[in-house]
Amino acid sequence: MTAVASKSEAAAPVPTTPAPRQVHKRKFNRREAVAGYLFIAPWIVGFLVFTLGAMIYSLVISFSRFNLAQNTATPVGFDNYNQLFEDPKVMMSLGNTLFFAILAVPLEIMFALFLAMLLNRVGRGAGIFRTLYYLPKMTPSVAAASVFLLLLNGNYGAINRGLALIGIQGPQWLTDPAWVKPSIVIMTLWGVSGTMIIFLAALKNVPRDLYEVASLDGAGKVRQFWNITVPMISGTIFFNVLVLTIAALQVFDQAFLLFWRNQTNASPEASLFYAVYLFQQAFRSFNFGFAAAMAWLIFVIIMIITFIQVKFGNRFVYYEGDKD
Amino acid sequence: MSNVIGTANATVDPRVQAIGVEESGGNPANDSRPVGETPGRVKDTIVKAILWVVLVAFAFGFLYPFLWLISASFKPRGEVFDNRIIPNTFNPQNYAEAWDKLPLLSWMGNSILIAVLAATLVTLSSSIVAFGFAYFKFPFRNQLFGLILATMMLPGAVTLIPTYLIWNNLHLVGTTVPLWGANLFGSAFYIFLQRQFFLGLPRELFEAARMDGASYWGLFWRIAAPLSIPSFIIVFIFEFQASWNNLQAPLIYLNFGSIENFTVPLGISYAMTAYSPGNGGQGDYQWVMVAAVIVTLPMLILFAFGQRYFIEGIATQGRKG
Numbered sequence: 001m002t003a004v005a006s007k008s009e010a011a012a013p014v015p016t017t018p019a020p021r022q023v024h025k026r027k028f029n030r031r032e033a034v035a036g037y038l039f040i041a042p043w044i045v046g047f048l049v050f051t052l053g054a055m056i057y058s059l060v061i062s063f064s065r066f067n068l069a070q071n072t073a074t075p076v077g078f079d080n081y082n083q084l085f086e087d088p089k090v091m092m093s094l095g096n097t098l099f100f101a102i103l104a105v106p107l108e109i110m111f112a113l114f115l116a117m118l119l120n121r122v123g124r125g126a127g128i129f130r131t132l133y134y135l136p137k138m139t140p141s142v143a144a145a146s147v148f149l150l151l152l153n154g155n156y157g158a159i160n161r162g163l164a165l166i167g168i169q170g171p172q173w174l175t176d177p178a179w180v181k182p183s184i185v186i187m188t189l190w191g192v193s194g195t196m197i198i199f200l201a202a203l204k205n206v207p208r209d210l211y212e213v214a215s216l217d218g219a220g221k222v223r224q225f226w227n228i229t230v231p232m233i234s235g236t237i238f239f240n241v242l243v244l245t246i247a248a249l250q251v252f253d254q255a256f257l258l259f260w261r262n263q264t265n266a267s268p269e270a271s272l273f274y275a276v277y278l279f280q281q282a283f284r285s286f287n288f289g290f291a292a293a294m295a296w297l298i299f300v301i302i303m304i305i306t307f308i309q310v311k312f313g314n315r316f317v318y319y320e321g322d323k324d
Numbered sequence: 325m326s327n328v329i330g331t332a333n334a335t336v337d338p339r340v341q342a343i344g345v346e347e348s349g350g351n352p353a354n355d356s357r358p359v360g361e362t363p364g365r366v367k368d369t370i371v372k373a374i375l376w377v378v379l380v381a382f383a384f385g386f387l388y389p390f391l392w393l394i395s396a397s398f399k400p401r402g403e404v405f406d407n408r409i410i411p412n413t414f415n416p417q418n419y420a421e422a423w424d425k426l427p428l429l430s431w432m433g434n435s436i437l438i439a440v441l442a443a444t445l446v447t448l449s450s451s452i453v454a455f456g457f458a459y460f461k462f463p464f465r466n467q468l469f470g471l472i473l474a475t476m477m478l479p480g481a482v483t484l485i486p487t488y489l490i491w492n493n494l495h496l497v498g499t500t501v502p503l504w505g506a507n508l509f510g511s512a513f514y515i516f517l518q519r520q521f522f523l524g525l526p527r528e529l530f531e532a533a534r535m536d537g538a539s540y541w542g543l544f545w546r547i548a549a550p551l552s553i554p555s556f557i558i559v560f561i562f563e564f565q566a567s568w569n570n571l572q573a574p575l576i577y578l579n580f581g582s583i584e585n586f587t588v589p590l591g592i593s594y595a596m597t598a599y600s601p602g603n604g605g606q607g608d609y610q611w612v613m614v615a616a617v618i619v620t621l622p623m624l625i626l627f628a629f630g631q632r633y634f635i636e637g638i639a640t641q642g643r644k645g
Contacts, residue, residue, distance in 0.1 A: 032460050035540040039456025042449045043472065046509020050487060051475055057486035071493070115382065122375055131631060132383045135390065138623040140569040142592040143616040147389045149596070150396075150405060150609075158392060158407045190386065194638050201639040250479055253571050262597045278481055283576050288485050295481040302479050 062292035073289075080293035089277055090294065094301075097274040100181045101248035104188050108244050109237065112192045116199035117229075130200070136191045145257035148187050149174070152258075159186075174258060177270035184254045195240050202236035203229070231318040238313040242306060249302055250275050274298055393620070397613035404609045415610070422614035430584045431591040432618070435568055438503045438587060442567040446507035447559045450514035451552065455544045457515070458522035459530065469519075476512045488576060498585075502577045503567070514559045517640055521555035522548055558637040561630045565623060588619040 037044075062080055064073035084090050115133060119126045136144070151158045152173040160170030173183040210228050219227065230237070252275040259271035260280075278298070282291035396404050400415040422428065457469050491502040529551075530543050538546065549556070574590040583594060592615045601607030627634060 028461055028463060032540075033462035036456050036460025036462035036465065039460065039540075039544070040453045040468065042508065043453040043510040043515065044468075046506065047471070047475070049490070050483060050506050050509065051478065054483035054486035054490070055478075057489065058482055061485060061489075068492075071489075118375065118379055118382075122372075122379060125376075129379050129383055130635070131627075133386050134627070134631075134634070135624065136386055138565065138620075138627045139390075140589055140619050140623065141571055142569075142589040142596075143393065143620045144389065146592060146596055146612050146616045147393045147396075149600070151389060151392065153405070156405050156407070158388070161407055190389065193386075194641075197635055197638040198641065246477070246479070250481065256571070256575075257593060257596070261593055275481065278484075279572070279575075282485055282488075288489075292485050295479070295484065299479055299482050302477075306477065 058292050058295060061288055062296055064289050066286075066288035068286050068288065076289065080289045081297075083290055084293055084297055087290075089272060090297075092269060093272045093274045093277040094298075096181070096270065096272060097249055097251065100184060100251060100273065101245055103181055104185045104248050105241060105244045107185060107189060108192050108195060109240060111189050112195035112240070113199050113237070115192070115196045116203055119196075119200055120203045130197070133196060134193045137193045139191070141253035142257060144187060144191070145254060148183075148190075149258060152183050152186070175266035177267040180259070180267050180270040183258065184251065187254050187258075188248075188251075195244065198236060198240060199233065202233040206232040234317045235319070238309075238317050242309055242313075245305060245309065246302060249298065249305070252276060252279065390620075393613055393616055397610060397617045399610055399613075401608055401610060404613065418610045418614050422611040425608075425611055426591060426595055426615060427584050427586075428588075428591075428615060428618060431586050431588045431615075434500065434578075434585065435587040435589075435619075438500050439564045439567040441500075442504040442507050443560045443563040445504060446511050446514060446563045447556050449508055450510040450559060451518045451549065451556065452544065453510040454515045454518035455522055455548055458519045459543065459548070460540075472512045472515055476516075484576075491577070497577055498581065500578070503570070503573050503587075507563070511563070513641070514563070517637065518552065518555050518559060520640065521552050525551055554633065554636075557630065558633045558640075561626055561633055562637055565626065568619075568623065588615070592616060592619060 061073060063075055063077060065076050065079075066073050119130055119133075122129070154160060154170065154172030154175060157170075157173070159173070163170040171179040173179045173186075206229065210232070211224055214224050214228055251273055255271060255273040255276050256279070259265050259267070260276050265271060274294070275298075278291050278294045281287045281294060391409050392407070395409050395411050397418060398415055399406070399408075399411045399418075400413050403412055406412065457465065487502075487506070488497070491497050491505070494501075496502055496505070525548060529547055533543055533547050569589060570587075571589045571593065574587045575593070578585050578587065578590060583591065586594065592612065595612045595615055599608045599612050601609065
C-alpha cells in the first residue's frame with residue numbers, strides 16, 4: 001500500500017492525482033518514524049539554526065542598533081524601519097532594482113523561449129548549439145564581468161564598435177545613467193541558457209499532433225504559437241517568470257563588479273541596486289540593524305510580488321486535466 | 325499555406341497530408357507519399373538553411389566574449405583593448421607574469437578546497453535527508469517537506485546578517501568554514517532533487533533487503549546510494565559550480581588580511597581594480613584576463629564531462645514548478 005503511493009508519485013513528478021489522504025490516519029510504525037526523523041535530523045538542525053533561528057535573530061536585529069565590537073544589540077524600536085523611508089538611497093536603489101526586473105524578466109523570457117524554439121525546430125544538430133549556448137551559464141560572474149567591462153566600454157568597446165559598423169553610435173553603457181540597467185540586462189541575457197533549457201524540456205513535451213491538427217485547420221505559425229505552444233507551456237513560463245523575478249530583485253554580482261568594486265563610479269545613483277546597498281550597509285558600514293530592516297523590506301516586497309504573480313498566474317496557466 | 329513549412333514533421337499520415345495539400349491550394353503531384361512534393365522540399369531546405377544561419381549567428385554571439393577573453397589573455401599590455409580576435413602580437417608570457425604578480429596558486433587552492441568540501445558535504449547531507457523523506461513514514465512528513473520547498477523562496481538577504489553573526493560568534497570569520505559549513509545540513513533544492521530520484525527506485529528492493537536483515541542505514545548506504553550515483557553527480561557538480569563561482573560569500577568572509585586567502589573570484593575582483601587603467605590601477609589588464617581564463621577553464625571542463633547531468637538538473641528545476 002505504501003509502495004503504491006510512493007511509486008505513483010515517483011513515476012510522474014508532473015501533476016498527477018493528489019496522493020490519497022488516508023495516509024494521515026495510518027498508524028505510524030514507531031521504529032520507522034524514529035529512523036525517519038534521524039535521517040532528516042541534519043536538515044532540521046540546519047533549519048532551526050540557519051533559517052528559522054536566523055530569521056528570528058534578523059528580526060530582533062532589525063529593531064536594534066547592533067554594536068559588532070561588543071556584540072550587543074540595543075533595542076531602538078522602529079528607528080531602522082523609519083530610516084528606510086528617510087534614507088533616499090533605499091527608495092532609489094529599490095526603484096533601480098524594480099526597473100531592472102521589469103526590463104530584464106520579459107526580455108529573458110522572450111529570448112530564452114525564442115532560442116528554445118529554434119533549438120526545438122532544428123532537430124538533429126541541436127545538441128552542439130545547446131552546448132555552445134550553455135557555456136555562458138558556466139562562466140563565473142567575475143570572468144564574465146571582467147570581459148563585459150571592456151566589451152561595454154563606450155569608447156573602444158567591441159559592442160559599440162560593432163554598432164558603428166551598421167551606422168549606430170552606441171551609448172556610454174557604463175557611465176551614462178540611462179544605460180546602466182540595459183548594460184546589466186545584456187550581461188543577463190548572455191547567460192539566459194538555464195531558462196532556455198527549461199523551456200526546451202517543456203517544448204519537447206508538447207504533443208506533435210496538436211500542431212498537425214491545427215495546421216490542417218489552416219492555423220498559421222503565429223496562431224499555432226499563441227493557441228498551442230503558449231498554453232501548453234504556460235506552467236513553465238509561469239515558473240520561469242517567478243524564478244527570474246526573484247533573481248532579478250536580488251541582482252548583486254554584475255552590479256557590484258561593474259560599478260562598486262571601488263570608489264570610482266561614474267553613475268553612483270543609477271547603478272545602486274538594492275542588494276548592493278544592503279551589502280554596503282551591512283559589511284562596509286556595519287549598520288547591521290538598518291541592513292536587517294532593509295532585508296525584511298525586500299522580503300516583504302518579494303512576497304507581495306510573488307503573491308500577485310501567483311494570483312495572476314493561476315488564471316493564465318493552462319492545466320491539463322486537473323489542478324495540483 | 326504556411327503549413328507547408330510544417331510538413332517535415334507531418335509526414336506520418338498520407339491521408340492527413342493529402343488534405344493539407346488540398347487546403348493549401350493544390351499540388352497535383354502530391355497525392356501519395358512525400359516523394360512527389362518537391363516545392364515543399366525546397367521550401368523546407370530554405371527554412372532549414374535560414375534556421376542554421378540564425379543558430380550559428382547566435383552561437384557566435386554567445387562565444388564572442390570567450391574568444392575575446394582568450395585572445396586578450398595573450399596580448400601585450402598595449403593591445404589588450406584592441407578587440408582583435410587574433411592577437412597582433414602573441415604574448416604567452418602573460419601567463420608566467422600573472423602567475424608571478426597574482427597568488428593564483430593560493431587562490432585556486434582555496435577555491436578548490438572550498439568547492440570540494442561544499443559539494444561533498446551537501447551531496448551527502450542532502451541525500452541522507454532526502455532518503456528520510458523518500459523512504460520513511462513519520463508524522464508531519466509532508467508538512468516538513470513543504471517547509472523545505474518553502475525555504476527555497478526565502479531571499480538570502482534575510483538570513484545574511486544573522487548567519488554572519490553566527491560565524492562571527494564562533495570566531496570563524498576569516499576562515500573558509502562559513503563558505504561550506506552550512507552545507508552539513510543539506511540544501512532545499514538538492515533534497516528535493518534527490519528525493520525525486522529515490523522515489524523512482526523500486527520499493528521491493530528495500531523490502532527484500534529488510535528481509536535479509538539490513539539496517540535502515542544499510543538501506544540507504546548499500547542500496548539507495550549506489551543506485552543513485554547519477555543524482556549524486558548532479559548535486560555535486562551543481563554545488564561545485566555554485567561554490568566555485570560564488571563572489572558574495574568570499575567578499576563577506578575572506579575579504580581582509582592577506583590576499584593569499586582569497587578565492588579566485590574574489591582575487592579577480594581585486595585584480596580588476598588593481599590592474600585596470602584609469603582607476604589608479606596600472607593598466608596591466610592582460611593579467612586579469614589570464615586570471616579570468618583560469619577561473620573559467622575548470623567550469624568548461626566540468627561541463628564537458630558533466631553536460632548531461634547539468635542539462636538534466638536544470639530540466640528538473642523546471643519540473644518542480
